[in-house]
Amino acid sequence: MFVALNISATPNRLKILILSTPVGALGSGLGGGVELTIANLARELQSRGHIIEIVAPAGSQLGDLAIIQIPGSLQLTAQTQELSASIVMPSDPVLANMWATARTIQHDYDIIFNTAFDWLPFYLTPFFDRPIAHFVSMGSQIAAIDLAIERVAIDYPGTIGVCTRTQAETFKFGDACCIVGGSGVDPSVYEYCAAPEAALAWLGRISPEKALEDAVAAAQRTGLNLKIMGKIQDVAYWEQINRDYPDAPIEYLGFLPTYELQQALRTCRGLLMTPRWVEAFGNVAIEALACGVPVVAYRRGGPAEIIADGKTGFLVEPDSIEGLVAAIDRLPEIDRADCRHAAETIFSQSAWGNVMESWFYRLVG
Known part of the structure; x- marks a missing residue:
């Protein structure tokens, strides 16, 4: 399913498209720790020569990082819902708009990095030609989302990344997850x-x-x-x-x-x-x-x-x-x-960059 790596200028350089959380604009604080995760990872990978672009809700700001601004209604946060909650999509959902954009421009990139903890990106995975590295930033919250993640973990081995072993253990499919850490600081x-x-x-x-x-x-x-x-x-x-x-x-x-x-x-x-x-x-x-x-x-x-x-x-x-x-x-x-x-040392941006870079290289083959 995954296509071959296609890099023109530098042999090890990747073109990476980062899909942000749909619960708030970057810089607003609504995304919690995911905002720092995206900012630090993008800057670290850029410093290594990789090309980074970010797709995020309209109004997002992360300093000088390039952001494709997508309008639409924000998504409900998973932690405010019950385990048995149904999948909810608001009118004109920014999540769907972000992923429609990603599917249109996917061939300009070698890999897509997903940080949205929601059902849709996992459901859409088979409909993309480019490999998707799914960064799961929360433990088990909603059964329907767990099921969507589990299917990807089984059908696309090695593409589900979690922060810690404790987090992985909240999922029935925890053994199929890659533990990649949650972030790193400069x-x-x-x-x-x-x-x-x-x-x-x-x-x-x-x-x-x-x-x-x-x-x-x-x-x-x-x-x-x-x-x-x-x-x-x-x-x-x-x-x-x-x-x-x-x-x-x-x-x-x-x-x-x-x-x-x-x-x-x-x-x-x-x-x-x-x-x-x-x-x-x-x-x-x-x-x-x-x-x-x-x-x-x-x-x-x-x-x-x-x-x-x-x-x-x-x-x-x-x-x-x-x-x-x-x-x-x-x-x-x-x-x-x-x-x-x-x-x-352990939690530096550089150390985490090594882990994430290795994960991306594995996925692009």
């Missing part, structure tokens, strides 16, 4: 801070599955200021937290671009990660490590595979406020230089 973009202030940080989309209220409760117990950064995806949820914890020492800084985010993050004593669901990876964790900030996370999902317990942070029992508080008290034990070193 350490030069993040400033190391050896002497933090008496403050904590929490980063991410503000929605129930992220359990921000646990971090707020822990901050209130410790008396440390909690800097909250991220897109407010569920306004009612955010307002409820403020009602439940009116005296908590919290400061909402908004959804910040990377430079401003790392300036606020780097001076914090630690980052709290409190997911209620199985987090596939955790881009915010490696951003914190790049600043020298240790991470206190629930031992659940991707963060459990990122954090070296006792060295770059602490892993605590899921949903335990007591565990968070105890780990926060131990943060001074962590050598912040070890956190930075992990970001410069």
